[in-house]
Amino acid sequence: xxxxxxxxxxxxxxxxxxxxxxxxxxxxxxxxxxxxxxxxxxxxxxxxxxxxxxxxxxxxxxxxxxxxxxxxxxxxxxxxxxxxxxxxxxxxxxxxxxxxxxxxxxxxxxxxxxxxxxxxxxxxxxxxxxxxxxxxxxxxxxxxxxxxxxxxxxxxxxxxxxxxxxxxxxxxxxxxxxxxxxxxxxxxxxxxxxxxxxxxxxxxxx
Amino acid sequence: xxxxxxxxxxxxxxxxxxxxxxxxxxxxxxxxxxxxxxxxxxxxxxxxxxxxxxxxxxxxxxxxxxxxxxxxxxxxxxxxxxxxxxxxxxxxxxxxxxxxxxxxxxxxxxxxxxxxxxxxxxxxxxxxxxxxxxxxxxxxxxxxxxxxxxxxxxxxxxxxxxxxxxxxxxxxxxxxxxxxxxxxxxxxxxxxxxxxxxxxxxxxxx
DNA sequence: ACTAACATGTAAAGCGTTACATGATTTA
DNA sequence: TAAATCATGTAACGCTTTACATGTTAGT
Numbered sequence: 487x488x489x490x491x492x493x494x495x496x497x498x499x500x501x502x503x504x505x506x507x508x509x510x511x512x513x514x515x516x517x518x519x520x521x522x523x524x525x526x527x528x529x530x531x532x533x534x535x536x537x538x539x540x541x542x543x544x545x546x547x548x549x550x551x552x553x554x555x556x557x558x559x560x561x562x563x564x565x566x567x568x569x570x571x572x573x574x575x576x577x578x579x580x581x582x583x584x585x586x587x588x589x590x591x592x593x594x595x596x597x598x599x600x601x602x603x604x605x606x607x608x609x610x611x612x613x614x615x616x617x618x619x620x621x622x623x624x625x626x627x628x629x630x631x632x633x634x635x636x637x638x639x640x641x642x643x644x645x646x647x648x649x650x651x652x653x654x655x656x657x658x659x660x661x662x663x664x665x666x667x668x669x670x671x672x673x674x675x676x677x678x679x680x681x682x683x684x685x686x687x688x689x690x691x692x
Numbered sequence: 693x694x695x696x697x698x699x700x701x702x703x704x705x706x707x708x709x710x711x712x713x714x715x716x717x718x719x720x721x722x723x724x725x726x727x728x729x730x731x732x733x734x735x736x737x738x739x740x741x742x743x744x745x746x747x748x749x750x751x752x753x754x755x756x757x758x759x760x761x762x763x764x765x766x767x768x769x770x771x772x773x774x775x776x777x778x779x780x781x782x783x784x785x786x787x788x789x790x791x792x793x794x795x796x797x798x799x800x801x802x803x804x805x806x807x808x809x810x811x812x813x814x815x816x817x818x819x820x821x822x823x824x825x826x827x828x829x830x831x832x833x834x835x836x837x838x839x840x841x842x843x844x845x846x847x848x849x850x851x852x853x854x855x856x857x858x859x860x861x862x863x864x865x866x867x868x869x870x871x872x873x874x875x876x877x878x879x880x881x882x883x884x885x886x887x888x889x890x891x892x893x894x895x896x897x898x
Numbered sequence: 899a900c901t902a903a904c905a906t907g908t909a910a911a912g913c914g915t916t917a918c919a920t921g922a923t924t925t926a
Numbered sequence: 927t928a929a930a931t932c933a934t935g936t937a938a939c940g941c942t943t944t945a946c947a948t949g950t951t952a953g954t
């Protein structure tokens with residue numbers, strides 16, 4: 487039963503978790519965290535285990551998900567699995583359609599350091615940018631891997647995995663760009679430290 | 693005097709605010725919020741007024757900043773202005789040099805909606821992407837404007853504004869890419885909805 | 899037998915926002 | 927003289943993480 491005492495709108499994270507369930511599968515908190523790391527992670531952040539567990543409780547309280555315990559074979563262990571309800575499908579659909587998204591937020595730690603370049607040695611700035619390139623390339627490769635995973639296992643009925651695949655394609659390009667942006671800034675940095683060759687003198691006019 | 697009872701490491705936001713002070717100016721909380729909106733905002737998020745005020749108190753308690761009240765002319769109004777201390781400069785320099793940055797975090801609300809494309813109408817997805825393009829272009833233009841502002845007003849002594857300008861240049865490219873990524877996804881979406889012309893048949897072979 | 903990974907949570911604490919309160923200054 | 931902006935905070939609240947607690951399963 488839905489507990490309708492909570493009239494406050496749910497935070498985006500709740501909808502993200504309910505979104506993971508909206509593909510129709512019955513999943514445990516642990517499963518949801520893994521799915522989250524392979525999808526949400528690339529364009530939204532992936533919530534911690536403990537938050538996923540508490541979001542699931544909230545969703546159940548709201549009537550948007552139902553749970554049951556599953557006992558495995560002979561062991562006494564029981565795991566709790568969640569499934570989206572009809573009410574939940576209606577609610578998440580309405581949220582996705584009607585609630586205008588907040589502007590994207592970027593928290594870019596490395597760029598924060600580079601902004602404080604007057605406190606760093608040039609070598610440290612280069613190091614930061616190289617690490618950033620590596621990170622971006624690694625994320626890009628993971629997005630590619632998860633995209634092919636999602637396409638190879640189209641599973642059964644459920645909704646098409648076309649849109650998740652589309653966002654992973656977006657992520658692939660996003661991290662490629664992130665990688666190239668680091669490379670470009672590396673060049674800008676060299677121009678700055680070597681004023682003998684001003685940037686306008688490179689690659690202009692034959 | 694520094695209150696050394698607090699041994700916990702400061703959160704990144706504290707360093708960001710101290711970073712704003714590390715350029716040497718004496719600034720009020722209000723000033724800092726404005727600076728933040730014109731620099732940090734593009735690659736890190738801009739904290740709220742109330743958080744800036746509480747961060748300033750924490751920085752003063754830690755001995756990293758000092759404040760004094762300034763009375764304007766005849767009015768009884770007094771404003772509090774902050775300046776970084778020597779200890780503060782040392783601390784923020786060490787933080788920037790020694791503390792490895794967390795990986796960049798992106799919270800992309802529009803992409804979260806698009807990932808749930810099976811809950812939306814195609815027209816709504818197009819609308820989301822168009823708004824995203826607009827947003828990205830607006831941010832890009834603001835970064836350009838703030839970059840020229842920063843270069844035109846090199847002010848007096850202080851550290852060079854070269855590194856802030858560099859990060860604004862990065863932001864300019866970042867938001868240009870964000871804009872183009874939305875356009876690319878718009879095309880992918882059309883390919884998806886019109887399977888008569890598969891994507892591989894566009895622009896390949898003569 | 900031991901270790902790593904699986905699995906499910908609770909508790910405490912801090913981060914960060916929104917709403918609220920207050921008052922001065924400037925502009926229309 | 928009314929409204930908008932400048933300016934400085936406090937209080938309440940909720941989001942989110944880290945640390946902790948507990949036990950199972952699978953591999954070596």
